[in-house]
Every structure is written in structure tokens, then in C-alpha cells.
Amino acid sequence: MxxxxxxxxxxxxxxxxxxxxxxxxxxxxxxxxxxxxxxxxxxxxxxxxxxxxxxxxxxxxxxxxxxxxxxxxxxxxxxxxxxxxxxxxxxxxxxxxxxxxxxxxxxTPPHPPAVSDDADVRRAGRDALRAALRGVAGGLSSSARVELAELARHAADFDRAGAAGLRPSVRADPARSGADGLDRAGATALRLIGLGPGLTPSGDDALCGFLLALRHLDPGPNGARRAAALGERIAAYAPGRTTDLSAALLGHAGRGHGCPQLVDLIGAVGRNTDVLPCLRRLLTVGHTSGADLAIGVLAGADAAEHPYPASASANCPHPNQLYPIPPYPEGRSAREQRA
Structure with a gap:
């Protein structure tokens, strides 16, 4: 050299x-x-x-x-x-x-191992992650956690409506999306894109975790279809609303790719094995990125469950019970930094 x-x-x-x-x-x-x-x-x-x-x-x-x-x-x-x-x-x-x-x-970027066919095993893995995240503070603000809970509900809704009837992406004015679950999920995701400071803002990290969990924690074909449809919409919204790096990673997440620590946690949740060790490894990623990715995984696991879990719905008015309160005020968002 x-x-x-x-x-x-x-x-x-x-x-x-x-x-x-x-x-x-x-x-x-x-x-x-x-x-x-x-x-x-x-x-x-x-x-x-x-x-x-x-x-x-x-x-x-x-x-x-x-x-x-x-x-x-x-x-x-x-x-x-x-x-x-x-x-x-x-x-x-x-x-x-x-x-x-x-x-x-x-x-080749890794994929999680096949998740358990037993819904009770997957629920136990999700509940283990929820318990392990108590006391772990990421960078998401309280309002962002509300949006993430809404996103999980809407993603579950458009699964019930069926993937065949999904309308094309509403790109010009996503705030005026129609009534189906994909439109509502896309409009909610839009409010998370670019939220937080840094190369990969907290809102984007949570969306990456959400998309991968939604794809891989539903063993049926609908999980992949929902993640692909929502991922395409997020990829269309992201340019100009967040950093170039983060927009690229959102696109990769929508297509099923993430860092090994994230993939390992999703596999652990889907099989209810080694959830805590995998979470600890993910928490070493970035300053708050690991925690925000894990919070997104939890929301994606909720959305992957059929029907949407009553425990998550009951906590939605108070999402701090599901997702930890950040220890500091939210910084300038990537969209503000780019303005």
C-alpha cells in the first residue's frame, strides 16, 4: 500500500x-x-x-x-x-x-432461518423481545412511537383486505391516500421517514426493523407480500426526505436485507431462542440505531400476528408501555437538516 x-x-x-x-x-x-x-x-x-x-x-x-x-x-x-x-x-x-x-x-447478505410454524412459539419470542426491551431507550420520540404502533395496526389491516386488491402507490400526495390498509400504512410510514438526527435517523431505523420482521415473522406468503408492497411505497417516499444512505437501507429492508445483527434477532424471535443475546448484539450497532431497529422488529412482529394482538392494541394509547421513553429530547430530523 x-x-x-x-x-x-x-x-x-x-x-x-x-x-x-x-x-x-x-x-x-x-x-x-x-x-x-x-x-x-x-x-x-x-x-x-x-x-x-x-x-x-x-x-x-x-x-x-x-x-x-x-x-x-x-x-x-x-x-x-x-x-x-x-x-x-x-x-x-x-x-x-x-x-x-x-x-x-x-x-450474499444473510436471511433469517425459517421461523417456527407454531404461532405460540412466535408469540413467545415476540413477548420475550418486548420484555427485554423494557428499560432500553432508543432515539424514537413519544410521538414517533405512536406512529409506529399505528403502522403495525394498518399493516395488519391490509393483510385482512387481501393483497390482490391493493391499489397502486399514491406518490404525489400520500397524505390524501385512500382508505385501504396499505394506503394508511404508507401515509403513517411517511411521517416516520427522516425523523431524528444522523446518517440513519431513528424513524428510518425503526422502519427497517419493521419491514424485515413483517416479511420474515409471518411464515405464510402474506408477510412477504405486505413487506414488499409497503417497502416499495417507503422507497418511493424516502428520497429527499432522509439521508441518501438511510434511503438506500430502507430500500434494502423492503427487499428483505439487513445487517447480520438485525437478521439474527428476527430469527431468534421467530424461533423463541436466544432472544436476549441477539438483542444485546444488536444494541451495539450505532448510538441508538440498534435499539430503534429492535423496536421496529417488535412492531413488525405485532403486525405479523393474525389477528393483530390485543395486548398491543390495548397499549397503543400509551405506547411508552410498549416502547421505552428516550432519555433525551429528539434532535433535528434528517428532513430538517436537508432543508
Missing amino acids: ADPGSGGGVATLPGSASVLLRDAFAGPDRAARVLGVFPAAIYLADSADGAVVAVCTHDAIRLPNAVVVAARTDRSPFPAFAGGGEARIGAGGLTVGGLRVDPVRWW
Whole structure:
């Protein structure tokens, strides 16, 4: 590797890339936009289609759109090599400033193992998560937790109506959505997108957890259909309302992909095994992201149950009983930061 202080040459690192990035690397060489450079990761947006690519160290959180390099965060080359300079992607690799990364192998984002066919087992896993989350404070405000509870109810409603009759996405004015459950769920999700500070706001983290849990904790086909339909609508709403990275992760969640810690927790809930250890691992993700993802999983587990659980409905007027009170006021939302 070249010396970043020498002023010459490009440092080249081999990487292991997500299969979700094959098209990005296979395309022609083109400009990219640097979203952020940190010791653990670099985030780029493809100028051609806006797709976001994460380049991360091997001990960082492995996002589904990541290229992993063989470097530790505490000895990261990213700030020295990638700070400043242009970025490009395609033709089999990417460059950021004085750093080039070439994928030499590929990995597939994980999916949760098959959940139990026994509804009582899944309910027990959900209740174990609810109990474990008591005393865990995320970044969601009280009003956001109310919206999340509403989202779970609406997602359960449009399952009862049947997926075949769902109307097309109302994109121009989602606040004037029609009466069916998907429209109501989409309008409620819209109010969560971009809520909270940071690269991945708390509202977005909760939605990611919700979408993955809704897809995977319903063993029938309706869970996947509901998650896909709602995920498409959220993906349409997200650009311009949240950060580029968070919008990309919402899209991946709608298609069933998330970080390993999130996937492991959903699998644990679906089989009622190791819920607490998996939750502890997820809570290490970010400052409040892990807690907000877990709260979203709980809401998604409620929505996946048929019918919507009476225990959740009874607590909806007082969602703090379901979701912990944050220890600090909610910060500026991503949509406010972008204004």
C-alpha cells in the first residue's frame, strides 16, 4: 500500500463485495459522490442511479450494500487515503481520493432461518423481545412511537383486505391516500421517514426493523407480500426526505436485507431462542440505531400476528408501555437538516 503522505500513487485494497453490488461494479467507469468518510466506512452514491455503496473495515457493521476490506477500524486507511479527491465506480472497482478497492470475492447478505410454524412459539419470542426491551431507550420520540404502533395496526389491516386488491402507490400526495390498509400504512410510514438526527435517523431505523420482521415473522406468503408492497411505497417516499444512505437501507429492508445483527434477532424471535443475546448484539450497532431497529422488529412482529394482538392494541394509547421513553429530547430530523 502506498504511503498517504507521499503524495503519489494510489493505494489498492482487495475487497469482498455484496452480490447486491454486482451491477454497480460491472457498469462503465463513472463519477460517484462521497457521502461520508469515517474510520469504519466510506459511503458513496453512484452518480448514474443514486445507488449507495458502503466500503467498510472487516470489524465494522456489515450493511447489505457493503464492500469489506481486510483492515481494522482502529488502523483504518480510509481517512488518510480517501479524505478529499474525486470518487469513481465501475469497470470492476471503485476509487476514492488515493484509495482504490477491487472486489475479488462476493458474499450474499444473510436471511433469517425459517421461523417456527407454531404461532405460540412466535408469540413467545415476540413477548420475550418486548420484555427485554423494557428499560432500553432508543432515539424514537413519544410521538414517533405512536406512529409506529399505528403502522403495525394498518399493516395488519391490509393483510385482512387481501393483497390482490391493493391499489397502486399514491406518490404525489400520500397524505390524501385512500382508505385501504396499505394506503394508511404508507401515509403513517411517511411521517416516520427522516425523523431524528444522523446518517440513519431513528424513524428510518425503526422502519427497517419493521419491514424485515413483517416479511420474515409471518411464515405464510402474506408477510412477504405486505413487506414488499409497503417497502416499495417507503422507497418511493424516502428520497429527499432522509439521508441518501438511510434511503438506500430502507430500500434494502423492503427487499428483505439487513445487517447480520438485525437478521439474527428476527430469527431468534421467530424461533423463541436466544432472544436476549441477539438483542444485546444488536444494541451495539450505532448510538441508538440498534435499539430503534429492535423496536421496529417488535412492531413488525405485532403486525405479523393474525389477528393483530390485543395486548398491543390495548397499549397503543400509551405506547411508552410498549416502547421505552428516550432519555433525551429528539434532535433535528434528517428532513430538517436537508432543508
